[in-house]
Amino acid sequence: MWLTNVLGGPSQKAKAISFEVQSFKVDHWVTEVICDSEAEARAEATRIQNAREGVRVIREFNSPTAGLVETVIFSEMRNTNRQSIQPQPIDEAPVCEQTTDFLGPASRRTITKLLRQYLEKRSLTASELLYNPAEIRRVMNFENLVPGAVGRAAAIQGKMLNQDTRQRRDVIFDALGQLRARAERAAKINLPTAAKHGFTVAMGQVDAAAKGDPAEQDYLAKFVLCNDLTQIQNLLGKIEWLISLAAEGKAEPWQLEVLDALVSDAVATSSVVQDLLGRQPDLGTALIRLLDVVEGNFVSQGLEQAPEVTAALSRWIGSGGAPQSRATLIES
Numbered sequence: 001m002w003l004t005n006v007l008g009g010p011s012q013k014a015k016a017i018s019f020e021v022q023s024f025k026v027d028h029w030v031t032e033v034i035c036d037s038e039a040e041a042r043a044e045a046t047r048i049q050n051a052r053e054g055v056r057v058i059r060e061f062n063s064p065t066a067g068l069v070e071t072v073i074f075s076e077m078r079n080t081n082r083q084s085i086q087p088q089p090i091d092e093a094p095v096c097e098q099t100t101d102f103l104g105p106a107s108r109r110t111i112t113k114l115l116r117q118y119l120e121k122r123s124l125t126a127s128e129l130l131y132n133p134a135e136i137r138r139v140m141n142f143e144n145l146v147p148g149a150v151g152r153a154a155a156i157q158g159k160m161l162n163q164d165t166r167q168r169r170d171v172i173f174d175a176l177g178q179l180r181a182r183a184e185r186a187a188k189i190n191l192p193t194a195a196k197h198g199f200t201v202a203m204g205q206v207d208a209a210a211k212g213d214p215a216e217q218d219y220l221a222k223f224v225l226c227n228d229l230t231q232i233q234n235l236l237g238k239i240e241w242l243i244s245l246a247a248e249g250k251a252e253p254w255q256l257e258v259l260d261a262l263v264s265d266a267v268a269t270s271s272v273v274q275d276l277l278g279r280q281p282d283l284g285t286a287l288i289r290l291l292d293v294v295e296g297n298f299v300s301q302g303l304e305q306a307p308e309v310t311a312a313l314s315r316w317i318g319s320g321g322a323p324q325s326r327a328t329l330i331e332s
Contacts, residue, residue: 017061021045024054024077028141042074049076056144061170069174072147085117085142087149093156099175100215103130103222105264105324109331112268114149118142123234125265131219131226133183140180150176186223195228199245203255214254221258229262236275239266240309243316256321263313264324273332276313278306293317294329 019041022029032048032055035041041057049055054077061069077084090113094106101107108126112119118139119125129135140146154169161168189209194202202224210217225242232238245251246259266272273290278300280286292298293310296318300306317326 017059019073020058020060021048022056022058023048023052024056024143029056029143038073045074045076049078053078054143056147063174063177069170069177071170071173072144075144075147077144085121085145087114087145087152088116090114090152090156093153095157095160096172096175099178102175102179103219105261105327108265109268109328110153111149112265114152115139115145116269118145120269120271123232123238125226125229125235125238125262126268127222127262127265128226128230130179131183131186131223132230133180133187135230136180136183140176146176182219183223186220189220191220191224193228194225194245195231199248199255200250203252217254218258221255222262225258225262235266235269235272236307236309239263239272239313242266243309243312246316246321247312257324260322260324263322264328267313267325267332268328270332273329276306276310278304278310280304290329290332294326 019035019038021032021035021041021044023032024030033041033044035044038057038059045055045057054075056075057073059071059073061071063069090110093110096102096104096107108130111126111129115126115129119129124135129139150169150172151165154165154172157163158165158168191205191209192202203221206220206224207217209220229238229241232241242259242263246256251259267276274286276293277286277289280289289298289304289306293314294317296314298306298311298314300308300311313322313325316322317329
């Protein structure tokens with residue numbers, strides 16, 4: 001898909017619309033053939049599907065604004081013993097009017113809910129999927145996960161907007177393409193990492209690269225930190241590292257907002273909340289202890305064996321420095 005778009009054909013102008021037939025092998029999709037018509041692509045997919053673990057047809061459209069926009073129009077997976085990761089059910093999907101809205105808290109919460117299984121398996125957050133180019137590519141090519149998730153969101157939003165689901169789906173894929181391109185452009189700036197060069201140095205370079213644009217400053221800061229976060233292999237470790245950066249006392253207000261947003265993503269799943277609370281005898285006690293966290297009063301007691309990061313998170317929230325994380329935990 002993307003490789004075809006980057007390399008192009010031999011001195012031929014790319015067609016506006018094409019249809020790519022792909023087969024699934026172990027853990028990724030492989031292009032079988034590119035067709036000029038949907039009917040031809042579907043016929044080829046039907047022909048080979050019994051001999052493949054999975055097949056799908058992708059409609060590729062060269063958008064003047066987003067570049068290559070890809071939409072899955074057919075997908076079929078064979079039953080295997082491998083545990084399948086599927087998009088999860090959602091009851092609501094806030095409409096994003098602008099591409100930047102997909103980076104906002106409401107969008108990230110929806111992504112976390114839809115892709116919960118994938119995020120938990122890979123110990124990732126929604127922001128890491130949105131800001132890290134490698135993770136964007138990986139999730140887009142993981143079976144039929146993203147097309148299925150986009151379809152669920154588009155169906156809900158289509159009803160809200162009285163809009164055709166397919167049209168809304170194309171809008172979402174167009175936005176995802178723009179976000180992928182933006183992350184790849186940010187990677188070319190070669191900003192220093194906070195883990196290697198220090199938080200203050202990295203944010204100073206971010207500030208210089210943003211050239212006074214607060215939105216770009218916020219984006220590049222999250223880009224830098226998310227590239228560091230992908231190297232930490234568990235969600236509690238990500239929370240602990242982000243809080244340690246805030247606790248250094250050198251972060252400016254806008255930097256604390258960035259850290260808070262990233263922590264809020266990491267505490268957005270029930271499994272992380274359970275890990276933060278440790279061993280609790282019942283749901284009622286767990287809820288009371290969760291209230292202690294958001295009120296800044298959490299101190300590990302007795303046999304619950306809560307990790308040290310829980311008390312640190314509680315102190316940060318109690319100081320008023322993490323409103324997004326507090327709101328996410330209250331929603332839990």
